[in-house]
Amino acid sequence: MSKIYPVPAAFAARARVRKDDYARLYAESVRDPAGFWAGVAKRLDWIRAPTRIKDVSFDARDLHIRWYEDGVLNVAANCLDRHLAARGDKTAIIFEGDDPAVSRRISYRELHAEVCRFANALKHLGVRRGDRVAIYMPMIPEAAMAMLACARIGAIHSVVFGGFSPDSLAGRIADSGCKLVVTADEGVRGGRKIPLKANVDEALTRPGTTSVETVIVVRHTGGGIAMQAPRDRWWHVLMEGQAADCPPEPMGAEDPLFILYTSGSTGKPKGVLHTSGGYLVFVSYTHECVFDLREDDVYWCTADVGWVTGHSYVVYGPLANGATTVMFEGVPNYPDASRFWQVIDKHAVTLFYTAPTAIRALMREGEAPVKKASRASLRLLGTVGEPINPEAWEWYHRVVGDGRCPIVDTWWQTETGGILISALPGAIDQKPSSATLPFFGVKPAIVDTDGHVKEGACEGNLVLTDSWPGQMRTVYGDHQRFIDTYFKTYPGMYFTGDGARRDEDGYYWITGRVDDVINVAGHRLGTAEVESALVAHPKVAEAAVVGCPHDVKGQGIYAYVTLKVGVQPSDALRKELIEWVRKEISPIATPDYLQWAPSLPKTRSGKIMRRILRKIAENQPDQLGDTSTLADPSVVQNLVGERLVK
């Protein structure tokens, strides 16, 4: 039996969703999804209210997902204009710089004006409805302004995490044919500069990027950069003279809002496409219910806008709800390990949402850095991105929350747009490490490898048997890949790629990915991407990459590399290859271990047996299972003898 943390009585008494509400509303939401989501949609301002609520088929032969199809709205107007009357002077964004001396508050009125001016600037540069715009930015308010300005004129943004390399950026720009890139001179994290503009310059020398006509540069650090006329334009110069009013473009609910690239088990990252109406209904409603949002809350989600959490729960969800959202440019341990807690005190943060990897890293520093801050304003804690181990959960609860704040462990994915499984803090008792129960309208199921739905307490693969409004609609430019990736494994169901257990109370426990996706410090990576970066090196013949347990990052990257004939392994070459991967993809893809493999274990048909490589990396050589199908079983003993994790 796992430990239960009941909803604190004081919290329950004034919660938005209370104990008896959950079961009733959930039952209603799955009995009549169209009726339920029609009601929820009223929380937005529609130019034309939707009457056709849900039209979905998960059948691969006729796959379609449509919500609020005949509705017309503008996402930016919902995040800004409609708040002006009652909340014009309320703070929309609190910017907290990497440097603790830097912070800035932007009211809804100011944000509205800046977004309109930037939207006009985009129009002036020829950006039209449906055009793609890449945003490669630090965590500064201009990133959110650029996203909202795109939404205002109906352009589709593609935010690329500022930690990605020029090659990764170029690949994403090329895949979606972006017309314009918004960037900054440099980013700063933990006192270290990131050469964003120089990376853009390099990316735009790569093939396939000629669609880019303009690069807009925010002067952020003031660092020296090269501006190329007429392509490059300064943000502040462009903004001069732009009108602070720009009529929002009326958009169909199913018109695209953004593309966000994410890693899968095979091939290049996929352009996950989200649309306007369903996405905004879903992120605003989940944000309000899961975080028990109130008018005077100060909400801080530490995610970068380069990831889906930054889209849904730094920008769109909170702003659609008229909340005050904190944007933090820095890192948890700069200038010291007390930074998060200092920021919470400085801005009187009430709702705090972060990743298990950050919690584990800070837990290592002990309680003193936490206790240096009062954290008295906090009333709710949240986690996202990877399974949280019970020790980290307990520490978060006891030390950070002083034992009085409920924790919402929110399970979801880039593809799901918003939170699907999570405690509702006033309604659902928590069990450390369990994401608990499905959100309204969400129908999870656990299947065995043959796709049979299991009942009661069980373990298997996690699927969703029906749609929700925030679901991705397609892979940009490759609808077949969307169907093949998510709807073919288990016909008629959306396959998440995660394994899960359900206990006797119906609580879900996510056990992690069951495919070739790894989750490194909350960053999602495909092992295939790291492999193709390695084999791109002239000295590498073959590579296989798997995840391995890591105390802080959750999962680390373990690479097996076969060198070309005649190339001698050496420590210098190992360093060179690790550095190569950082440059090719991003520092987040840095291999933790790189083992030389004279050859890799393969089946007779030549398929690499990753299951075996995973066990070796996990240091469980006694659990290799059946190796009789291997072409050459002696390969395995060789690798076990040389393994790097002891």
Ligand code: WTA
């Ligand atoms: C994992 C991040 C356990 C999971 C929002 C999922 C989690 C992948 C949790 C998606 C959680 C996310 N507990 N695992 N609370 N939240 N995951 O697309 O494996 O970056 O499939 O979206 O993260 O990662 P993504």
